[in-house]
Amino acid sequence: MASSSMIFVILFILIILSGCGEEPDAEVRDDHQVEYESAPIDSMGIESAASPGLTQCTLSVRSDLEPFEISLYWVGHPEAVPGFRLAHTLTAEPLIGDSIVVFDGLESNYYENSELQDYLIAEDMNFDGYTDFRLMQFPTAGPNTYWYFWLFDPDTGTFFRSMEFEESSLVSPEFDQGSKMIKCFHRDGMGIYGTEYYFIEEGHLLLVRSEQTEFQGPDSLITTVTELVNDEMIVTERNVQEVD
Numbered sequence: 001m002a003s004s005s006m007i008f009v010i011l012f013i014l015i016i017l018s019g020c021g022e023e024p025d026a027e028v029r030d031d032h033q034v035e036y037e038s039a040p041i042d043s044m045g046i047e048s049a050a051s052p053g054l055t056q057c058t059l060s061v062r063s064d065l066e067p068f069e070i071s072l073y074w075v076g077h078p079e080a081v082p083g084f085r086l087a088h089t090l091t092a093e094p095l096i097g098d099s100i101v102v103f104d105g106l107e108s109n110y111y112e113n114s115e116l117q118d119y120l121i122a123e124d125m126n127f128d129g130y131t132d133f134r135l136m137q138f139p140t141a142g143p144n145t146y147w148y149f150w151l152f153d154p155d156t157g158t159f160f161r162s163m164e165f166e167e168s169s170l171v172s173p174e175f176d177q178g179s180k181m182i183k184c185f186h187r188d189g190m191g192i193y194g195t196e197y198y199f200i201e202e203g204h205l206l207l208v209r210s211e212q213t214e215f216q217g218p219d220s221l222i223t224t225v226t227e228l229v230n231d232e233m234i235v236t237e238r239n240v241q242e243v244d
Helices: 002-020 023-037 163-167
Strands: 053-059 068-075 084-094 101-111 120-123 132-138 146-153 158-161 173-176 181-189 192-201 204-215 220-229 232-242
Touching: 053 084, 053 120, 084 146, 084 158, 101 146, 101 158, 146 163, 163 204
Parallel strands: 101 132
Antiparallel strands: 053 068, 068 084, 084 101, 120 132, 132 146, 146 158, 173 181, 181 192, 192 204, 204 220, 220 232
């Protein structure tokens, strides 16, 4: 009997010891997960779990000026839609100098396999001889693309975000350097589309012509043209096109 009692005691102790060995492993896994989720995020979102990406390029404003380094900070999954990246901060800094400017709070979506020139485009957008740039806000299945715009200010020697360009809804803009005209095309549905034409006057956008097309009944389209005449947009033309 004594031998049986001793065996029972030994088995009981082993069971207790084996149960105590599992709990520390579980605590280590929990602590590691909490530490990862609550990892500190610096002000630029660099070197953190929430901001894994950085895209940089060099932008030449004009041949006689120092080039700028444009840095785009972005996040991937799970913050972004699967297959996309989400850019949240952009900086512009001359390669020589310390006049860095920071633009945050952006929400620019782009495909992971997109080429840089598809969503970050540099060109003179106000026809003053200095290179500006724009960043696509989000891609669309149709022709309607919207952008963030940055213009170069020769007086300050750096870039500023143009809220005038953004608030004017320059959708899918084309900048014609020869005529110094901005052309914007948009489609609002089947048989509903339009084009706006802008000049730059004293540094500001000036709408000079608008063409709007829509269905007039089931068998025809009507295009209404308005133009700037004596500082007022007036209807100058209406065309009806029969459709099959």
